[in-house]
Amino acid sequence: MEINQLKPVDVVRNDYGSWSHPEFDKYWEANFNDAEGCSNEQWDELKRYFNIETFQISPELDNYDQWEKYGDGGDLSDWNPEKPVASGDWFLMLIYGNEDGAFAEWAKEKVA
Helix, strand or coil: CCCCCCCCCCCCCCCCCCEECHHHHHHHHHHHCCCCCCCHHHHHHHHHHHCEEEEEECCCCCCHHHHHHHHHHCCCCCCCCCCCCCCCCCEEEEEEEECCEEEEEEEEECCC
């Protein structure tokens, strides 16, 4: 079983505040091309491939108007999502907005 441990990298967000881990981008392009999403099974395979656990957050519960603005306008530059409070060394894997709002996907190494 091939594992390519995903590690933290410097986050340099674009002008709209979006960003994705470069290794995630390579995996996505190789496996999903231009797809907008993937199935739960495909996401589980991605997590296995990178040996990670993931945790998604959204400002929806804290500030619904702000969350809606991010999804509608696409500008996330003033949103600075906080790391999950769960134990582990979480690092940002994705931050993006779409028609469903704004989201940040955190990752950490999966420990056996």
